[in-house]
Amino acid sequence: xxxxxxxxxxxxxxxxxxxxxxxxxxxxxxxxxxxxxxxxxxxxxxxxxxxxxxxxxxxxxxxxxxxxxxxxxxxxxxxxxxxxxxxxxxxxxxxxxxxxxxxxxxxxxxxxxxxxxxxxxxxxxxxxxxxxxxxxxxxxxxxxxxxxxxxxxxxxxxxxxxxxxxxxxxxxxxxxxxxxxxxxxxxxxxxxxxxxxxxxxxxxxxxxxxxxxxxxxxxxxxxxxxxxxxxxxxxxxxxxxxxxxxx
Numbered sequence: 001x002x003x004x005x006x007x008x009x010x011x012x013x014x015x016x017x018x019x020x021x022x023x024x025x026x027x028x029x030x031x032x033x034x035x036x037x038x039x040x041x042x043x044x045x046x047x048x049x050x051x052x053x054x055x056x057x058x059x060x061x062x063x064x065x066x067x068x069x070x071x072x073x074x075x076x077x078x079x080x081x082x083x084x085x086x087x088x089x090x091x092x093x094x095x096x097x098x099x100x101x102x103x104x105x106x107x108x109x110x111x112x113x114x115x116x117x118x119x120x121x122x123x124x125x126x127x128x129x130x131x132x133x134x135x136x137x138x139x140x141x142x143x144x145x146x147x148x149x150x151x152x153x154x155x156x157x158x159x160x161x162x163x164x165x166x167x168x169x170x171x172x173x174x175x176x177x178x179x180x181x182x183x184x185x186x187x188x189x190x191x192x193x194x195x196x197x198x199x200x201x202x203x204x205x206x207x208x209x210x211x212x213x214x215x216x217x218x219x220x221x222x223x224x225x226x227x228x229x230x231x232x233x234x235x236x237x238x239x240x241x242x243x244x245x246x247x
Contacts, residue, residue, distance in 0.1 A: 001060070004166045007035035007043060016226050021214035023050035024081075028213050032226055039066050039169040044226065050213065052079030059228070060165065061193050062098070064186035066172040069095035069108060069138070070196055071165040073158055074206070077148075087148045090126065093161055094141035095168075098192040100185060105138075108168055112140045115160045122146065122153035132203035136196055190231050197228035 001007070012034050021028045028050030035043045041063045048055040056075045062068025073093035080088050095112065097105035123144040129137060137143075142157055200207070201223055210219035210227075225233055 001043070001162055001166055002035055005037050005039060005169055007037040007040060010034040010036050010042070012226055016218075016222050019214050019218060019222070021050075023053055023213050026051035028053065030210075030214065034226070039063055039068065039172055041231075042229070046227070048213075052081075052085075053077070057227075062169065062172070062189070064189045066169070067099045067104075067185055067189050068168055068172060069097050069099075069105070069165070070136075070193065071095055071161065072196075073161065075154065075158070076206075088145070089148060089151070089154070090145050091123065091154050091157070092141075092143050093158060094137045095161060095165055096136045096141075096196065097138055098189045100188045109138055109140055109164075112161070112164045115164065116140060116142070116157060119153045119157045119160070122150045123157060130203070132199055136199065194231050197230060200228040 012032060016032070018029070018031045021030070028048065030046065030048040032044055032046045034045075037043075039062060041061055043060040044058075046055070046057040048057075054077045056073075058071065058073040060071035062070075071094075074090070075093075076090045078088050080086055095109055097108070099105045099108070120142075123142055123146050126143045126145040128134075129141075129143055142161075144154075146154055207219070207223055207227070210222065214222075224230075
């Protein structure tokens with residue numbers, strides 16, 4: 001995605017870009033990379049590795065004038081303790097609409113269902129989505145707890161979603177060059193993105209794991225400034241450079 005969309009690195013406070021903690025009496029590490037580009041105002045990729053714990057998390061927010069869906073993905077592998085220890089896995093991923101017109105959002109995601117259909121048999125649903133996040137997910141969302149022998153399908157599903165998102169981002173680049181969405185639409189997109197982030201900060205119980213591993217103070221700053229930041233956070237909202245004066 002970084003190369004396909006010509007994304008450039010965004011600086012993250014060094015104290016938040018990498019941290020070390022403790023999980024099950026052993027070291028654990030979290031690392032974050034962030035980027036921005038013409039079509040994306042914020043894209044961040046997180047890996048967390050500890051004793052019997054591996055997590056990958058993605059959040060990609062389009063520039064306001066693109067009205068791109070939000071690409072969010074959470075992939076968790078956890079080794080259940082006990083004599084019969086086994087790996088438990090979870091995948092939650094979606095391209096969540098931000099456009100105010102439902103028909104336009106449907107057109108944006110029209111091809112995604114077909115691309116994911118062959119993989120769904122290997123990715124059984126994990127049950128009902130939590131109410132707080134159900135409102136954000138599209139009909140094509142994946143919420144699954146696959147067996148470890150189905151990880152190939154997990155990787156394929158994530159690649160399909162990423163590929164669909166990249167194609168959408170490339171398609172809107174021309175629109176951005178022509179001025180992009182109306183000011184009203186751009187404000188709506190940012191509002192949706194901020195509400196999406198606020199819902200995660202307030203209701204995502206999985207984030208309590210960060211406090212257990214890295215401490216409450218650090219986790220609070222990280223969630224608010226890096227993991228699910230508001231658009232007003234300095235360095236997050238992409239600002240266009242001023243036009244070059246003709247010589």
